[in-house]
Amino acid sequence: MDRLVAEDLEAFAVFAAHRNFTHAAGELHVSQPALHTRIRKLEQRLGKALYTRHGRQLRLTETGEQLAAFANDTRRRAEAFLTTLDLAPRRPLVLAAGSGAYLYLLGDAIRRYVGKGHQLRLITTDAAATVAAIRDGSADVGVTALGIPPDDLECELLAQYPQVLVVRPSHRLAGRRSVRLKDLDGEALVVPPKTRPHRRALERALLDQGVRWSVAVEAEGWDLLVQFVRLGIGPAVVNGSVRTTSAVRTVPVKDLPPVRYYLITRRDRPDDQPLDALKRMLL
Known part of the structure; x- marks a missing residue:
């Protein structure tokens, strides 16, 4: 993979996480027009749209979700390799969940996990955004209430309430x-x-x-x-x-019907000890 492609993948992973050109450009320290151009060139190279507009919201297409997942997996593998060589600090795990889950369900597990010295980044999302974040790799693990769990993700029942x-x-x-x-x-x-x-x-x-x-x-x-x-x-x-x-x-x-909360991860995610530790505490 040449340097330009690697940079483009990194830029798209950041854009997919934010789904907002202003925020993504700010994190990447580039201008919005430059980021627009980079993503447009990616779309031209693939021959497919990577996102669509719905009013003020940007949503990834199926190809966009696949590319974001690939970009995030590539970044994680590179970080994991460098960490084994003591060349890079470990990126914190990203947990996506709704405000209700954080308030009533996850507090003790998060406190224990962070108390053991693990790094954890929390993002607040609704059910649809949680599932999307797991699919595209912008979150490592999600907790949300689902009526029917999606077949393409690993969904473990965490709790249910009347x-x-x-x-x-x-x-x-x-x-x-x-x-x-x-x-x-x-x-x-x-x-x-x-x-x-x-x-x-x-x-x-x-x-x-x-x-x-x-x-x-x-x-x-x-x-x-x-x-x-x-x-x-x-x-x-x-x-x-x-x-x-x-x-x-x-x-x-x-x-x-009862409200069922699921712990969600990607099926194809490589083994990850901190993630396994967090899942044990959550379950």
């Missing part, structure tokens, strides 16, 4: 051992924004059951949903991993 209804102690359903969706008929619910996967899944389930409901308020993040319940705005359906206080009650919802 979906629960959060209500104030004075609410008519607070004393129940469990509820069904039909018990929510006529309620004004605290829900995430329409773009969030939990909102879409909940709306489909309520529609299937013929439940009439309305939006009390839209809120981003489990903690804020619970806070609005505490303030008396309305009940909310949340992931059972969410920690609550005595100011509210949680009641399992029987006809909603």
Whole structure:
């Protein structure tokens, strides 16, 4: 591989990690036009598009994901070889996960891993971005909730939680051992924004059951949903991993599926002792 190709691969790996020309150019210490030109030449050399635009977002094509994975694997192997010769420090592992996973699921494992002297870089992503980061190699390991795990990645069940209804102690359903969706008929619910996967899944389930409901308020993040319940705005359906206080009650919802969190890695990833150690702590 000649020097120009190696530099192009490094540039594309950084671009794939950011999916943003401004941020990638800043990390590479080059101008945005220079980075645009370098990636355009890569596309011309391969004869295929490496990314597409969706509004303000940039998404890698299938070829882009494959090239990013190759570039990241090449970089890791080079770093691992140089590390064995004491010529380069080891790159920290990259963990991709959502805010809920960091808040309620991963804290102890991360603390133990870092406490043993390992380096770890954390990035916050939603489920789709977590899967994409593992595929293109910009993250080494991911933790996210998935309905159906993708076949092309190694997905190990990490934990599962019921979906629960959060209500104030004075609410008519607070004393129940469990509820069904039909018990929510006529309620004004605290829900995430329409773009969030939990909102879409909940709306489909309520529609299937013929439940009439309305939006009390839209809120981003489990903690804020619970806070609005505490303030008396309305009940909310949340992931059972969410920690609550005595100011509210949680009641399992029987006809909603559990939320399953998976630990995700690439199947073709070479053996890596720090990664194995992190996986053991997470599992």
